[in-house]
Amino acid sequence: MANGPWRKEEERVPISNGPVLRTGGPLRLRDWLVAQIESGLYAGLRWEDPDKTLFRIPWKHAAKQGYQAQQDAALFRAWAVYKGKHLEGTDKEDPSTWKTRLRCALNKSIDFREVRERSQLDTSHPYKVYRLVSDHTSRPGYQAQDLGHPWSPVPCEDFNSPDYWLHVRLFYGPALVREATARTAEGCHLSPGTAASAAAQRLLGPPARLAQVHFPEPPPGARVLRRLLPHLERGVLLWVAPEGVFAKRLCQGRVYWRGQLAPHRAQPNKLEREHTCQLLDTRRFLEELHAHLQDGRPEPEYQIRLCFGEEYPGPPDQPEERLVMAHVEPFFARDLLLHARRLRPGTPRGPQQGIPGWPLTVNPSRDASPSPTH
Known part of the structure; x- marks a missing residue:
C-alpha cells in the first residue's frame, strides 16, 4: 500500500505522470517511454545507440537474487500509474502485474520490436533491448464526424466500448464451427482448445481481459486437422487500436491472411511470426466510406480472413474454403458501414444487416460459446 516501502523511495522513484504529461493530452506508449529514457530517473533504462533507435529496459525477475521492488519495478509501476491501473493509496502493490502490463503493451505496439539477440536475461542485471520501429505519433484517432452522424470514438481504455470489439467466426472447411464476439x-x-503453452502464457500475461477464442475439438475422423492444430498451439493475437486492426502470429504453424491492407490480392500473404502486422487502416477505411457516401464508390473493405496451415488463396482449381479459417470483423467498421447504408436511398434495412449470431460475448479468459453448423 501507499505506506509501504514505495513511500520511502518517493523522492527518488517517479510514481506519477512526472515529465510526460503535455497539454495535448495523454501520451502514447512510444512518447511516454522515450520521455522516461530521456529523464534519466530509472537505473538501467537507457539508449543503446547514438541514433536513439535502440533502448534497454531492466528486466529482473522478482525471484532473482538481489531483487528490489522499489528500483527494479519502478518503471513498470510508473506505467501502471500513468494508465490509471494503479491508484495511490487504494490499490495493492503488485509488481508482477505492472510488469505484465508493460510487456503486453510493448508486444502489441506497432512502434516497438524486441531485439532478442541483444537482450540479456541470464545475467545479474538482466535487460531487454527494443527497437523503435517507426514514428506514428502524428496519426489522428477516428475521424467519423465527416460522415454526418455523431459516432466519433476517441482513443480510450473503455473496455466496454464497441470501438474495440471483434467478431470472429471459425471454420473447418465450409462448416462454421464457432462464432463469438470479443x-x-x-x-x-x-x-486450439488445448491449454496454451507456458511460454505463450508468459508472453500474453494474465488473461484477465484478453478474450480466448478456441478452435473446437475436430471430429474423430479428421486426421489432417488433428495433426495441424498442435502446430497452432500458441495461436494468433488480434486487437483493435485507433489506427486500425492488428495481428501478431505466435504459433509455429503458418498463417495467411486477406484484407484491406494485404499487399497481394491473388497471391498468399503470410503473417510473419512474432511481428505485429496491421490488417486494416482506420483512416483509409473512413476515406473510402466517405467516397462511398459522396460519390457512390464501392463499399470499403473491412472484413479480414485468416487461413491456418495452408496457403491462401489456394490454386484456382481448389475451393475457396481451406481446412482452418477465421473470418474477423471489427465492430466499429461494421457499424459505420451499416449506418452508411441507411444514409443511402434504396438500401434495404432490417436485422439481416447484422452479424449472424449477434450478440455473442466472450468472457475474458474463457472460451467462446460454440455455434456448430451441421
Whole structure:
C-alpha cells in the first residue's frame, strides 16, 4: 500500500505522470517511454545507440537474487500509474502485474520490436533491448464526424466500448464451427482448445481481459486437422487500436491472411511470426466510406480472413474454403458501414444487416460459446 516501502523511495522513484504529461493530452506508449529514457530517473533504462533507435529496459525477475521492488519495478509501476491501473493509496502493490502490463503493451505496439539477440536475461542485471520501429505519433484517432452522424470514438481504455470489439467466426472447411464476439479492448487470442503453452502464457500475461477464442475439438475422423492444430498451439493475437486492426502470429504453424491492407490480392500473404502486422487502416477505411457516401464508390473493405496451415488463396482449381479459417470483423467498421447504408436511398434495412449470431460475448479468459453448423 501507499505506506509501504514505495513511500520511502518517493523522492527518488517517479510514481506519477512526472515529465510526460503535455497539454495535448495523454501520451502514447512510444512518447511516454522515450520521455522516461530521456529523464534519466530509472537505473538501467537507457539508449543503446547514438541514433536513439535502440533502448534497454531492466528486466529482473522478482525471484532473482538481489531483487528490489522499489528500483527494479519502478518503471513498470510508473506505467501502471500513468494508465490509471494503479491508484495511490487504494490499490495493492503488485509488481508482477505492472510488469505484465508493460510487456503486453510493448508486444502489441506497432512502434516497438524486441531485439532478442541483444537482450540479456541470464545475467545479474538482466535487460531487454527494443527497437523503435517507426514514428506514428502524428496519426489522428477516428475521424467519423465527416460522415454526418455523431459516432466519433476517441482513443480510450473503455473496455466496454464497441470501438474495440471483434467478431470472429471459425471454420473447418465450409462448416462454421464457432462464432463469438470479443468484447474487450485487450483483443482476442485465437488458438486450439488445448491449454496454451507456458511460454505463450508468459508472453500474453494474465488473461484477465484478453478474450480466448478456441478452435473446437475436430471430429474423430479428421486426421489432417488433428495433426495441424498442435502446430497452432500458441495461436494468433488480434486487437483493435485507433489506427486500425492488428495481428501478431505466435504459433509455429503458418498463417495467411486477406484484407484491406494485404499487399497481394491473388497471391498468399503470410503473417510473419512474432511481428505485429496491421490488417486494416482506420483512416483509409473512413476515406473510402466517405467516397462511398459522396460519390457512390464501392463499399470499403473491412472484413479480414485468416487461413491456418495452408496457403491462401489456394490454386484456382481448389475451393475457396481451406481446412482452418477465421473470418474477423471489427465492430466499429461494421457499424459505420451499416449506418452508411441507411444514409443511402434504396438500401434495404432490417436485422439481416447484422452479424449472424449477434450478440455473442466472450468472457475474458474463457472460451467462446460454440455455434456448430451441421
